[in-house]
Amino acid sequence: MGQNDAIKMPIFAGITLTGLYYAMEYFGKEATNHFILFYFGLAGGAGVKALLFMLTGDTHKKHDQTFVIDFSIKAIGLDIQLTKLDLPCVFVSVIWMGIYAFYKNMIFNNFLALIFTL
Secondary structure, three states, X not given: OOHHHHHHHHXXXXXXXXXXXXXXXXHOHHHXXXXXXXXXXXXXXXXXXXXXXXXXXXXXXXXXOOEEEEEEEOOOOEEEEEEOOHHHHHHHHHHHHHHHHHHOOHHHHXXXXXXXXX
């Protein structure tokens, strides 16, 4: 972490928390919670892929080389690149988050946290 990152971190944290506050005020707590779970489901695809590589080694490396989805929005600096392997990993992650949102089971929550930390 560099000096510029340390300076920007409280600013981004403040913007994020303010955005969450207004999202909860405007959309309600439940809708905001489901949006955050969906976001974690999308971002969790990287964790599922890392877990897959940890368990199987480089068996699926050939599916992780060419991009199926590749686009960017330069105005906001957003680059989205997904491979053939990313798509099923994101699907599995979103399904897990859906199960958690439906059941809200503490054991399943701890299981997801364990997978995330691995």
